[in-house]
Amino acid sequence: MRSLSHSSPPPHPTSPTNAKGLAPRLLIAGALSLALGLALTGAAKAGPTLDAIKARGTIKVGVGTQPGFFSPDSNGRWQGFFVDFGRALSIAVFNDPDKVQFIASSPQQRLPSLQSGEFDILLSGVTQTFTRATKLGFHFGPVVFYDGQGLLVPKKLGVTKGKELNGATVCVQTGTTGELNITDFFRQNKITFKPVVIEETAENQKAFASGRCDVLTQDSSDLAITRTLLPKPDDYVLLPERISKEPLAPAIRYGDDQWLEIVNWVVNATIQAEEFGITQANVDSFLTSSDPGIRRFLGVDPSLGEAAKLDPKFIYTIIKTVGNYGEIFDRHVGPKTKVALERGHNALWTQGGLLYAPPFR
Amino acid sequence: MTDHALTSAPHPVAPFPPTQPTPRQRLALSHARALWGALFGTPVNAAITLACVAVLAVSLPPLVRWALVDAVWSGPAERCADGGGACWAFIGEKLRYILFGFYDQDRQWRPLAATLILLGLAGMSAAPLFWRRATLGVWLVGLAVALLLLCGLPDGPPVPTERWSGLPINLLLTTIGMIGAFPVAVLLALARRSRMGGLRSLAVLFIEVTRGVPLIAVLYVATLLVPLMLPSGLTIDKLLRAQVAIILFVSAYLAEIIRAGLQAIPDGQYEAARALGLTYWGTMRLVILPQALRTVIPSIVNLTIGLFQDTTLIVAIGLFDVLNTARNAAKDPAWLGFYTEAFGFAALIYLTVCVLASRYSLWLEARLRRVER
Numbered sequence: 192m193r194s195l196s197h198s199s200p201p202p203h204p205t206s207p208t209n210a211k212g213l214a215p216r217l218l219i220a221g222a223l224s225l226a227l228g229l230a231l232t233g234a235a236k237a238g239p240t241l242d243a244i245k246a247r248g249t250i251k252v253g254v255g256t257q258p259g260f261f262s263p264d265s266n267g268r269w270q271g272f273f274v275d276f277g278r279a280l281s282i283a284v285f286n287d288p289d290k291v292q293f294i295a296s297s298p299q300q301r302l303p304s305l306q307s308g309e310f311d312i313l314l315s316g317v318t319q320t321f322t323r324a325t326k327l328g329f330h331f332g333p334v335v336f337y338d339g340q341g342l343l344v345p346k347k348l349g350v351t352k353g354k355e356l357n358g359a360t361v362c363v364q365t366g367t368t369g370e371l372n373i374t375d376f377f378r379q380n381k382i383t384f385k386p387v388v389i390e391e392t393a394e395n396q397k398a399f400a401s402g403r404c405d406v407l408t409q410d411s412s413d414l415a416i417t418r419t420l421l422p423k424p425d426d427y428v429l430l431p432e433r434i435s436k437e438p439l440a441p442a443i444r445y446g447d448d449q450w451l452e453i454v455n456w457v458v459n460a461t462i463q464a465e466e467f468g469i470t471q472a473n474v475d476s477f478l479t480s481s482d483p484g485i486r487r488f489l490g491v492d493p494s495l496g497e498a499a500k501l502d503p504k505f506i507y508t509i510i511k512t513v514g515n516y517g518e519i520f521d522r523h524v525g526p527k528t529k530v531a532l533e534r535g536h537n538a539l540w541t542q543g544g545l546l547y548a549p550p551f552r
Numbered sequence: 553m554t555d556h557a558l559t560s561a562p563h564p565v566a567p568f569p570p571t572q573p574t575p576r577q578r579l580a581l582s583h584a585r586a587l588w589g590a591l592f593g594t595p596v597n598a599a600i601t602l603a604c605v606a607v608l609a610v611s612l613p614p615l616v617r618w619a620l621v622d623a624v625w626s627g628p629a630e631r632c633a634d635g636g637g638a639c640w641a642f643i644g645e646k647l648r649y650i651l652f653g654f655y656d657q658d659r660q661w662r663p664l665a666a667t668l669i670l671l672g673l674a675g676m677s678a679a680p681l682f683w684r685r686a687t688l689g690v691w692l693v694g695l696a697v698a699l700l701l702l703c704g705l706p707d708g709p710p711v712p713t714e715r716w717s718g719l720p721i722n723l724l725l726t727t728i729g730m731i732g733a734f735p736v737a738v739l740l741a742l743a744r745r746s747r748m749g750g751l752r753s754l755a756v757l758f759i760e761v762t763r764g765v766p767l768i769a770v771l772y773v774a775t776l777l778v779p780l781m782l783p784s785g786l787t788i789d790k791l792l793r794a795q796v797a798i799i800l801f802v803s804a805y806l807a808e809i810i811r812a813g814l815q816a817i818p819d820g821q822y823e824a825a826r827a828l829g830l831t832y833w834g835t836m837r838l839v840i841l842p843q844a845l846r847t848v849i850p851s852i853v854n855l856t857i858g859l860f861q862d863t864t865l866i867v868a869i870g871l872f873d874v875l876n877t878a879r880n881a882a883k884d885p886a887w888l889g890f891y892t893e894a895f896g897f898a899a900l901i902y903l904t905v906c907v908l909a910s911r912y913s914l915w916l917e918a919r920l921r922r923v924e925r
Contacts (some may be wrong), residue, residue, distance in 0.1 A: 263653075296870045307780050
């Protein structure tokens with residue numbers, strides 16, 4: 192998920208580039224840094240996001256374009272893993288999954304656009320990092336997808352772990368953190384590799400498919416899609432290691448604590464629902480549960496909704512409409528879809544993953 | 553010809569081969585000679601011809617097999633995965649999305665009607681018959697109707713511009729871009745030739761700075777910087793910002809084209825107009841501009857073709873033109889990865905429009921040359 196998760200401004204003034212391309216790149220870089228600079232001075236004055244959302248009647252959600260995560264279907268309706276979280280937010284605020292407007296944004300412009308107020312929330316798979324939270328002034332909600340750089344290899348190599356790749360040829364994209372990560376990985380494991388460095392994503396994949404290299408390295412969500420597009424997907428396997436941390440989380444501007452909490456607890460609710468075993472299909476049967484925790488959670492006991500100034504049954508409606516975390520995952524990127532990702536780190540903490548929702552009380 | 557053919561047809565070998573070919577035969581013969589000369593006249597020509605034939609012989613059969621013979625024309629995505637050819641079923645399934653994008657499905661007659669209106673207007677103004685003042689009025693009315701249709705008005709809920717996408721966006725940005733740029737460009741061109749130094753310097757500054765910056769940078773400024781400069785609470789629609797950026801960008805190029813037209817008008821015309829007692833604006837409006845603009849029509853058509861292709865750059869600011877919708881159609885997990893078909897289809901749309909426009913431009917140049925004589 193390179194395009195999604197590494198979003199330093201694209202124009203790299205130091206990157207080798209021809210003289211013709213340099214001037215516009217510098218100009219764009221200047222424009223972007225100026226944009227961010229201006230944004231920081233303006234951020235404190237911006238009115239509360241939630242008020243604006245309610246006045247407008249829709250939530251503006253910034254998304255990217257990647258199969259399974261966000262893509263328009265044949266009817267021009269956005270579908271995907273992150274998109275469903277946008278619909279869940281719309282339910283929490285408006286009790287209606289369609290009071291949400293998805294706006295596609297390129298990796299280069301999504302952060303400045305969030306800063307300038309074009310979106311109320313960025314659900315485009317942004318990696319949560321220190322500088323984005325502090326210097327750029329974004330709050331991050333809970334991590335909705337733990338991504339990380341992965342290694343795709345042909346099955347015929349007979350490799351099951353990254354450590355066995357001594358002397359391998361690795362296709363990697365230039366000018367990305369991927370190049371750095373792979374070098375570190377091999378150095379840490381005291382094994383060697385031969386990099387095949389290619390700038391274009393598509394060319395990179397072609398080189399791998401034609402057998403020019405033994406390993407293709409990208410963010411694992413990208414690799415999963417690349418794998419399905421290869422001539423014989425079953426001949427390749429995604430190794431279990433993740434050699435970098437790319438926690439993808441919703442991002443919002445500073446200055447609206449209430450909005451942040453809605454985002455936090457909507458994501459947490461989908462995770463908690465899976466932990467409770469509540470699904471789209473069986474949620475109604477839980478309404479009669481005598482467990483006080485579940486009664487609070489689903490709004491049979493309205494105390495949580497009242498505390499959050501939301502519809503008491505907002506969690507019930509979310510589960511009923513988009514399902515719990517596991518259902519959202521399986522529907523869009525799970526093993527039965529074309530993206531075919533395993534849960535991995537994105538499993539519940541009770542099942543060896545990292546998903547852990549704080550208590551609903 | 554017909555008589556001759558009738559009399560000579562029954563004889564397998566003409567007893568008296570005509571020593572004097574008819575004019576038509578002579579013409580055909582000279583055409584054939586010219587063609588032969590062009591293809592094989594010199595060793596270099598012959599080599600180029602043979603190389604081209606070789607390239608076609610290698611590339612054409614697999615292309616035909618992929619695009620026609622092995623192609624899957626209908627059915628679900630699974631059927632395409634089985635066949636080795638092109639998946640035109642994908643285009644069939646996604647046609648609505650590629651052309652009209654996120655526009656409400658049950659109201660898609662609106663972008664369709666808007667597209668037809670814009671194409672109709674362009675087609676109409678291609679005919680010299682319609683090069684008159686009233687056409688401008690028709691354009692303004694047509695554009696207003698197209699915009700109203702896209703807005704979802706007057707009946708039904710308004711459609712926000714974020715949902716406008718696909719082909720209408722390309723056409724809208726191109727046509728409004730050219731029409732909006734026109735008055736600006738005329739004023740810029742006149743200012744650049746003005747005797748008032750300050751005005752002239754400003755015009756030169758604007759034109760040269762704009763021409764020195766790529767369109768994509770202008771779009772970034774309009775998308776990222778402009779909203780931050782506005783007072784908080786005030787927002788301007790993103791499509792509108794892109795449109796204004798395109799108008800300003802194009803006006804600089806158009807101004808230079810018009811300036812070239814102005815320079816082609818002999819001084820005598822200015823002097824004659826002044827001798828008739830016309831004011832500066834009267835001279836320009838009645839004498840100079842009508843002649844100057846007529847001479848640069850082919851250049852303007854060229855600029856329009858370029859602009860139509862450039863409108864696809866709005867993908868960089870998150871708007872969905874027809875190329876972007878085509879690309880995203882192949883990102884639907886149900887129809888994943890048919891990028892070749894998607895790009896091929898988008899290319900076909902661009903090719904059709906641009907070939908038509910450039911053929912028109914050639915015809916126009918020939919016609920204008922005739923008129924001048």
